[in-house]
Amino acid sequence: MTDHPCLLDATELAARIRRRELSAREVVTAHLERIERLNPRLNALVTVDADGALAAAARADEQLVRGDATGPLHGLPIAFKDTHLTRGMRTTHGSPLFADHVPDEDELLVSRIQSAGAIRIGKTNVPEFAAGSHTFNTVFGATRNPYDTGRSAGGSSGGAAAALAAGLQPLADGSDMGGSLRNPASFCNVVGLRPTPGRVPALPAANLWETLAVAGPMGRSVADVALLLSVMAGPDARSPLSLDSPEPAAFRAPLTRADLTRLRVAWAPDLGGRVPVDRDVRDVFAAQRTVFEELGAHVEEDCPDLDGAEEVFRTLRAQEFHLGLGPLLDQHPDAFKPSLVRNIEAGRDLTGADIARAHAEHTRIHLAATAFFERYDVLLAPVSQVTPFDVDAEYPQTIDGVPQHTYLDWMRSAYFLSVLGAPALAVPAGFTPGGLPVGLQIVGRPRAERAVLEIGAVYETATGYGRRRPDLDSAA
Template sequence: MPVSTGPADSGSADSGSAATGPADPAPVRDELCALDAVDLAARVRRGELSAREVVQAHLERIERLNPAVNAIVTLDPEGALAAAAAADERQARGEELGPLHGLPIAFKDTHLTRGMRTTHGSPLFAEHVPDEDELLVRRIQDAGAIRIGKTNVPEFAAGSHTFNPVFGATRNPYDTKRSAGGSSGGAAAALAAGFQPLADGSDMGGSLRNPASFCNVVGLRPTPGRVPSHPAGNLWETLAVAGPMGRTVADTALLLSVMAGPDPRVPISLEGPGAAFRAPLGRDAAGLRVAFTPDLGGRVAVDRDVRDVFERQAEVLEELGCVVAEDCPDLDGAEDVFRTLRAQEFNQGLGALLDSDRASLKDSLVWNIEEGRRLTGADLARATAGHARIHLAAVGFFERYDVLVAPVSQVTPFDVEAEYPTVIDGQPQHTYLDWMRSAYFLSVLGAPALSVPAGFTGAGLPVGLQIVGPPRAERTVLEVGAAYEAATGHGRRRPSLP
């Protein structure tokens, strides 16, 4: 069984000795953990580095620094080093190498991993070891990535702050007294801290974008169906999607290239090979039509420090040659659509656990499942109709604009001991969902949304900007994100950990 690396035993002797292993091929170079994934993969393919060296470096960094962050919650050093050695042997034999050959990755702890526990952050699944890999996990490993462990999540991925009763809270590498976001908070924190060069995540109401914003990394919520999910309870699900994270836009595109592509078992999966996303992202932004909104047309409260950072980005876009206008899609009814469809999904997926183990579920989760149980057929019909109307309005909006640019999160990283922010710019936030509207309103569009580092507050806290494009236009948002990233360089500012 892979060892746990929760807050109590992250630096255990077992973990350390396994990570070091016998006959180390070379002294560990910590600087390997700062390299972009694209660069790191290229060096391994050229034979300048071995997969074992790369994995070894990341394991030792995890051993030293994970106790302060708690991003990696299950770790398998021996298995990872054995897989890395096998990868080196394949390369030595001249076998064909995948695009992620030799890169270490810890998978989100809601994604099924064969032979490695998948806890969902719940004591009910604390020792659950799946007997199969989820589709995206298999695709990433088939592309040559080396599985090292799992990243922390909120309980059943509910909420955009990563804490649970199994492993505790994940802390923000830029300020360990603050939240790393969620639900892909362990993934984002692991990227920022240099524990892995790429990360998988998922997003219903901001679970890729919010943690990317909080941790100064990149996260892409793809168009539903771009990254098919299997197994899944609802094969027609369009609100929750899986997607890639990286420290750069190019790295994120690299991971998307192996996650994307059709699967006959998933009826909404999109045609077209994922490999197309590996093409260079160069684009001239001159003439790009950008709709710019600091608060989704006045629909969401945004803290002043976030707004101050975000509003300065209009000038950056104009300097790139973009034609910037303040505008926003029609999002009337998005609140009802999102909350209704989310509650339905929670009741469908977790309702049985509410009946059998109510006391083992956090209060916010119980509330959200019960919201689903109160729904009527008329409620669902209204939400479905509203979803269709908003989607069609968005299609028309993107005939006038190439992209929409908005803040990712309405707040900066908040106190890690709080469940969620209760006030934004003087406005009360009554539930664990309220403060996420800047992300989940845009989930309803069915469009790709990329979170990119946009700068820092005076207190040194990261702020993210999301670039949203027409449905199926991942390539567009990645290209615009890469141009913006090159012009600003905010993502190059890395945290200082003890």
């Protein structure tokens, strides 16, 4: 534990700013100094606006002096994911096609976070068009893991997760289609929530009816994630799937659940035998069963019916990639990484029958999951099937001896659960003997974010895994 502004939880940091024990200028200055010192080794932030952030911090302090009303994130610095539009600040999507692109509008979640008082300091690194769960691109290069800079920070919210773990920012926005928020949280020993589709409306969007891709909060503690969710969540009339209940502020109320007595837990170490898992991950994950049992939970090994999840995810993902990027690929056929080209072209080749079959299977899986969550309160599974891998590799080539043929194959433990449309909280679950983080995901019934957060908070307090920070200050 420390009183350094860059290593305090966001909830505590915000409280100290409100009490005027720390000024926003002091907090922003401390983060900018830490970014200058550590970011060259990590490449977590790819754009930094020091002058703009300091000017905004000065205005924030003046508001407090005047006694003006302030939002729950008042004075907290944040760098937004480089796929989320930021007015007046470049948004590259990790693509050379957008290397100098400066939007003239903020994305809805960016607007909400800034309206709550957060101070924009820059942008975090992403893979090209957020495709893949390893953060590298030809514009900025790769983001490195703060726990081992020779390894991946995950993706696509890898820059966000690395920045959180390293103390470069106290909160982060992420997004998740097939694990893009959960995998980097696992790799970097931080917390991330993939919410129920519609909990955080996505605007602008090419397809307002899309349910696989969601935006969500990331932080160094469950309470911090709940705080940011309270700001990001809430209905918008333009979004037909947006949810309006409960009141968003309810998410940041104290997470007061004392224990997990009578909690009904489904334990799924390999999703019912559907995915290979490396030995180090299995060993760390297995030890967590005892933690839940000692906290009062009733644990049974079980898993929802995920047969067909592969076809559903791959089909609907390809459809979305073709919808969003197909015309751009036609105009610039040589400007995309080969794996992304194959995904976009797979979407172009889909038939109406393919898409109809995927939607029908998606419906069947959802109904089966609804029945499953009548028997269990939560599902527990590893976030990732592997530990952080070599930063110079595009993806792991094998898992427990099983070949992985594409950059998506190794992500099944995350993207199979995306198909459920349920909230999934990634929380730190311990470390391998070599000191690499492993994450656990707590999956609840759709719309049960508050319950998932409360369970995560109990587990977090009992274990303390998330308090172990990377030793960057003494590293060479």
